[in-house]
Amino acid sequence: xxxxxxxxxxxxxxxxxxxxxxxxxxxxxxxxxxxxxxxxxxxxxxxxxxxxxxxxxxxxxxxxxxxxxxxxxxxxxxxxxxxxxxxxxxxxxxxxxxxxxxxxxxxxx
Amino acid sequence: xxxxxxxxxxxxxxxxxxxxxxxxxxxxxxxxxxxxxxxxxxxxxxxxxxxxxxxxxxxxxxxxxxxxxxxxxxxxxxxxxxxxxxxxxxxxxxxxxxxxxxxxxxxxxxxxxxx
Numbered sequence: 001x002x003x004x005x006x007x008x009x010x011x012x013x014x015x016x017x018x019x020x021x022x023x024x025x026x027x028x029x030x031x032x033x034x035x036x037x038x039x040x041x042x043x044x045x046x047x048x049x050x051x052x053x054x055x056x057x058x059x060x061x062x063x064x065x066x067x068x069x070x071x072x073x074x075x076x077x078x079x080x081x082x083x084x085x086x087x088x089x090x091x092x093x094x095x096x097x098x099x100x101x102x103x104x105x106x107x108x109x
Numbered sequence: 110x111x112x113x114x115x116x117x118x119x120x121x122x123x124x125x126x127x128x129x130x131x132x133x134x135x136x137x138x139x140x141x142x143x144x145x146x147x148x149x150x151x152x153x154x155x156x157x158x159x160x161x162x163x164x165x166x167x168x169x170x171x172x173x174x175x176x177x178x179x180x181x182x183x184x185x186x187x188x189x190x191x192x193x194x195x196x197x198x199x200x201x202x203x204x205x206x207x208x209x210x211x212x213x214x215x216x217x218x219x220x221x222x223x224x
């Protein structure tokens with residue numbers, strides 16, 4: 001079956017760095033997405049990886065290892081507004097997204 | 110630019126009632142989809158469409174109907190509401206499901222409670 005695993009909840013301190021991991025098992029693979037979702041709001045796109053390696057976008061970076069079925073989202077210089085859920089999703093061979101349950105990130109002052 | 114617009118934002122139904130969630134996008138996107146989001150679970154695809162006149166089932170289609178008569182609109186119909194359909198529903202669109210990015214643009218969500 002197809003499956004996405006990510007931690008349910010993580011806590012970090014304002015100004016610090018946090019890494020949110022995601023492992024996936026899908027029928028075929030056409031890319032890995034990260035979305036941010038603030039409580040009560042819609043998900044918004046953060047990043048897309050299809051090749052191995054690190055993609056950096058400001059304070060956020062996303063890494064992919066296709067051979068290991070693994071990705072992580074790295075958030076630097078954490079701000080209180082980064083408190084949100086982070087959703088990992090893999091695009092399968094039918095170009096459908098398989099979603100993880102999300103990681104709730106709590107930022108403490 | 111409105112993006113993806115969903116209505117209503119909140120709705121309470123009684124078991125057996127029917128209703129339609131509206132979704133419209135003004136970005137000329139070919140791909141539109143409906144998801145439901147439940148606590149502790151990932152987003153689950155209900156139905157999707159890759160263009161006007163074309164619809165297909167997702168992971169959890171039972172109890173829902175869709176149509177795509179225009180590129181802009183993609184309504185979701187609940188035929189006979191059940192308590193198991195209590196959820197937050199999101200409409201999402203993208204330029205093309207098969208392009209490299211496949212970035213989805215989501216509506217604000219519709220919170221549905223079935224009593």
